[in-house]
Amino acid sequence: MKRSGYIxxxxxxxxxxxxxxxxxxxxxxxxxxxxxxxxxxxxxxRPLVVKKLQQLVKDGSDGLYNLSVEKLxxxxxxxxxxxxxxxxxxxxxxxxxxxxxxxxxxxxYKISLDSLHxxxxxxxxxxxxxxxxxxxIFLYNPVVEVYHDPKPYNAEQxxxxxxxxxxxxxxxxxxxxxxxxxxxNHATLISKQAEEKNKTKTYEDVNxxxxxxxxxxxxxxxxxxxxxxxxxxxxxxxxxxRTPDSLYFFKVGSVSVVATxxxxxxxxxxxxxxxxxxxxxxxxxxxxxxxxxxTPKVVLNNVDWWxxxxxxxxxxxxxxxxxxxxxxxxxxxxxPPSNVNFDNFPSQLxxxxxxxxxxxxxxxxxxxxxxxxYNPQVKKSSGIxxxxxNGTLENLTNVKSSINKNxxxxxxxxAMFMSKVxxxxxxxxxxxxxxxxxxxxxxxxxxxxxxILNPFAEPLGFFKVKSGEMKEGTVHLEGNIYTMRCEILMxxxxxxxxxxxxxxxxxxxxxxxSVTSFIANTFFIKNNNPSKGEAPRNxxxxxxRDHHDHFFNFLWKSLLTGLVKTIGVPxxxxxxxxxx
Numbered sequence: 001m002k003r004s005g006y007i008x009x010x011x012x013x014x015x016x017x018x019x020x021x022x023x024x025x026x027x028x029x030x031x032x033x034x035x036x037x038x039x040x041x042x043x044x045x046r047p048l049v050v051k052k053l054q055q056l057v058k059d060g061s062d063g064l065y066n067l068s069v070e071k072l073x074x075x076x077x078x079x080x081x082x083x084x085x086x087x088x089x090x091x092x093x094x095x096x097x098x099x100x101x102x103x104x105x106x107x108x109y110k111i112s113l114d115s116l117h118x119x120x121x122x123x124x125x126x127x128x129x130x131x132x133x134x135x136x137i138f139l140y141n142p143v144v145e146v147y148h149d150p151k152p153y154n155a156e157q158x159x160x161x162x163x164x165x166x167x168x169x170x171x172x173x174x175x176x177x178x179x180x181x182x183x184x185n186h187a188t189l190i191s192k193q194a195e196e197k198n199k200t201k202t203y204e205d206v207n208x209x210x211x212x213x214x215x216x217x218x219x220x221x222x223x224x225x226x227x228x229x230x231x232x233x234x235x236x237x238x239x240x241x242r243t244p245d246s247l248y249f250f251k252v253g254s255v256s257v258v259a260t261x262x263x264x265x266x267x268x269x270x271x272x273x274x275x276x277x278x279x280x281x282x283x284x285x286x287x288x289x290x291x292x293x294x295t296p297k298v299v300l301n302n303v304d305w306w307x308x309x310x311x312x313x314x315x316x317x318x319x320x321x322x323x324x325x326x327x328x329x330x331x332x333x334x335x336p337p338s339n340v341n342f343d344n345f346p347s348q349l350x351x352x353x354x355x356x357x358x359x360x361x362x363x364x365x366x367x368x369x370x371x372x373x374y375n376p377q378v379k380k381s382s383g384i385x386x387x388x389x390n391g392t393l394e395n396l397t398n399v400k401s402s403i404n405k406n407x408x409x410x411x412x413x414x415a416m417f418m419s420k421v422x423x424x425x426x427x428x429x430x431x432x433x434x435x436x437x438x439x440x441x442x443x444x445x446x447x448x449x450x451x452i453l454n455p456f457a458e459p460l461g462f463f464k465v466k467s468g469e470m471k472e473g474t475v476h477l478e479g480n481i482y483t484m485r486c487e488i489l490m491x492x493x494x495x496x497x498x499x500x501x502x503x504x505x506x507x508x509x510x511x512x513x514s515v516t517s518f519i520a521n522t523f524f525i526k527n528n529n530p531s532k533g534e535a536p537r538n539x540x541x542x543x544x545r546d547h548h549d550h551f552f553n554f555l556w557k558s559l560l561t562g563l564v565k566t567i568g569v570p571x572x573x574x575x576x577x578x579x580x
Contacts, residue, residue, distance in 0.1 A: 046072045062103065063094040079135075083116040102153040113142035120180070133178045142187045149194035176216035182229075184208040189236075206236040226259030226305045233258055247283065248273055248291070262302045264316075270294040277329055277374075287334040289550065295324035300359075313356040313399075322365045328552070329383075333376035336548045342481045345437035345551055347409065347429035351398045358402050362393040364413060371552070375459050377502050378509070382459040386423065389415035397431070407432035422446045436480040441555070443475040458500060468495030468527070477558055482545055484554060488562035489538045493528045495567060526568040539566045 050069050057067040070085035088111040098104040120135020187206035210229035219228050226232040235256040242249055253268025271293040273280050280290050302317035343352075350357070367390070372383030391413015395406050410428035417423045423445050430438040450465035458464050469492060476487040503509045530536040543558040 046074065057088065062098060064090055064098060064105075064108075066091055079120055081118045083113075085112075085114060086116060087112040099151070102151070104151060106148060106150045106154050108147045108149070110145040110147075111142065113139055115140045131176045131178075134180070136181045137179060137183070139182075139184045140186065142184065143190070144187065145190040145192070147192045147194065176214065178215075179213045180211070182208070182210040182213060201241050202239070203236040204238045206234070208232070208234040223304065226257070229259065231260050243271075246274070247280070259305060262305070264300040264303050266298040266300075268294075268296060269298055277331070281331045281334065284331075284334060286337040287330060287332065288337070289552075290329040290331075292327040292329070293324070295321055297322040307356075313358070315356075315358045317360045319359050319362045320365060321362060321367075324364070324367045325370070326367070327370045327372070329372045329374075329381075331374045333374065339547055342545070343437075345429070345439065345481055347431055347437050347439065348434055348481075350396070350409070351431065351434050353398055356399055358397040358399045360395065362396055364389060364391045364393065366390065367415075369415075373460055378459045380459050382456045384418065384456050386415040386417055387419055389413060391415075391425075403431045417445060417448075418452050420452055421448055433480075436482070438480050439478070441475070441477040443473075445470075445473045447471055448473075462500045464498050464500065466496040466498050468492055475559060475562065477555065479558075483542055484545070484558040485540070485542050486558045486562035487538065487540050488559070488566060489536060490563065490566050491529055491536060492567075495525060495527045497525060497567075526566075529566060537566060541565055 050072050053069070054067045057065050066089050068085075068087045068089070069083055071083070073082040073084070075081070088109065090108050090110060095104055095108065115138075117138040118134060118136075119138075185207055187203075187208070189203040189206055191201040193200075210227065210232045212230035213228050214225075214230075215228045219225055222228075224230075226234075233256070235254060237254045239252040239255070240249055241251075249272045251268070251270045251272060252266055255264065255266045257264050271291060273290050273292055275283070277290065297320075299320045299322075300314075300316040301319065304313070304315035307313040307315045366388060368385060368387040369389060370383060370385040372381050374381040391411055393409070393411045395402070395409050397403060397409070407430055408428045409431055410426070412426045413424075415423045415425065423443065425444075426442040428440055448470040450468070454464045471491045471493070473490040474488070478485050478487075526537075539562050541558075541561050543554075543561050545554050546557075549557065
């Protein structure tokens with residue numbers, strides 16, 4: 001966002017320079033004191049204006065840029081100017097020379113546009129003024145390409161630039177620029193990174209309108225303005241970027257900004273895996289999650305435009321995310337990873353994001369979260385899901401000053417398990433402890449019966465519920481990246497389980513373990529909680545994280561350990577079932 005903001009200002013300054021030259025040479029052409037032959041009209045000086053403007057661009061960029069203008073149409077009477085098919089192209093030989101002198105910039109631009117219209121220049125003698133005033137500017141089909149290549153010798157300058165405002169960076173020759181309106185139609189912005197050859201960001205069909213734009217010392221800190229404009233609307237479509245591992249595409253259908261209301265709306269936001277499940281799995285060297293995420297609408301309220309424009313930070317008071325669907329798929333036919341870093345908890349990932357994020361509250365509306373797993377022993381997939389998920393996520397931040405004020409990111413909400421069981425959940429992470437990622441989770445569930453449990457218990461856990469019903473369950477998990485403590489209270493009655501095993505052929509069918517079933521139900525399984533005449537069993541266990549456990553695997557393993565201990569099955573079966 002910072003570089004695209006610079007582009008807007010750079011274009012404005014270039015256009016102002018065009019206006020300056022136009023008025024200056026037009027005045028000379030109509031000044032009787034000037035020795036201009038009568039045959040020379042305003043139209044006759046157009047090549048001279050273009051030539052002078054090209055020289056201005058060349059000199060002002062130390063020879064780096066060449067300007068080309070196919071046609072220049074001035075209207076002196078109405079103080080208007082039109083440029084047709086203008087381009088600003090970098091000179092590669094000049095860039096090499098500047099690099100040899102250690103003077104090349106980090107960002108190189110290539111700009112083209114179909115047409116540019118400037119209207120209503122009001123300064124009588126603008127050539128001697130450092131306050132530029134324009135009525136309106138219209139840009140049609142501009143294409144701006146940015147090539148970002150940070151130079152080591154510019155490190156000190158970048159450090160210095162980080163402490164000054166956008167106004168101070170771009171206003172070198174004039175004190176102020178005032179424009180009543182700027183309209184940009186169907187622009188394309190392309191950003192390329194030298195260090196990442198395959199990483200190109202493209203913003204298509206960018207449309208923008210800016211009203212009452214004022215660039216001067218009084219507006220450089222004005223948070224009520226967006227890129228110096230009192231009123232602004234900005235939109236773009238079809239943003240696509242590839243993730244660093246090339247496994248996913250991040251897509252945004254459209255983004256619109258209403259700066260007056262400090263609101264940003266993004267539609268059709270998605271993280272799309274490259275290829276279907278089978279194609280995706282073939283790209284993986286070991287067992288890993290395949291995510292598929294989509295939300296039709298995200299609304300950010302009270303966005304701090306100045307932080308967004310100056311420092312590539314996303315600061316907002318509140319956000320609303322609607323109808324988000326998150327799918328997680330894992331294929332257990334792949335071998336487990338030999339080692340998984342212990343720094344992949346959600347809070348650690350948030351703290352590692354380069355973009356500074358500080359959103360006070362995020363409201364979740366009608367989300368759905370699905371987990372699906374392929375078991376090669378039964379040759380089928382099964383899973384669980386939570387839908388109708390609504391809640392509030394508070395203090396989503398990786399900014400140190402905000403963490404010092406409030407160290408916890410927390411969530412509280414409700415959902416339906418498998419569309420049938422009411423569920424309430426809470427969690428929080430301690431952002432002040434990035435090395436251990438201290439966290440806690442609370443879950444409350446209503447009644448569960450075998451019709452809900454068996455469709456996923458059989459292929460995933462190799463058991464089915466013959467009879468019994470869970471009346472209610474309460475779980476509290478608390479721990480860090482190394483250990484998790486599970487406190488669980490599950491109330492149920494008349495529980496009988498049937499252990500299963502594969503048929504032993506290629507069918508993938510399961511059959512009953514007759515002897516094991518008899519022993520389990522007779523000697524191990526406690527058929528009721530509470531048992532007759534006893535208080536409810538409230539289980540408390542501590543689980544160690546295995547070296548190849550991912551975050552969700554670790555939570556599931558901790559919960560499963562508490563469950564099997566509640567019903568009386570030896571704790572070793574939690575690890576056995578978890579590994580299936």
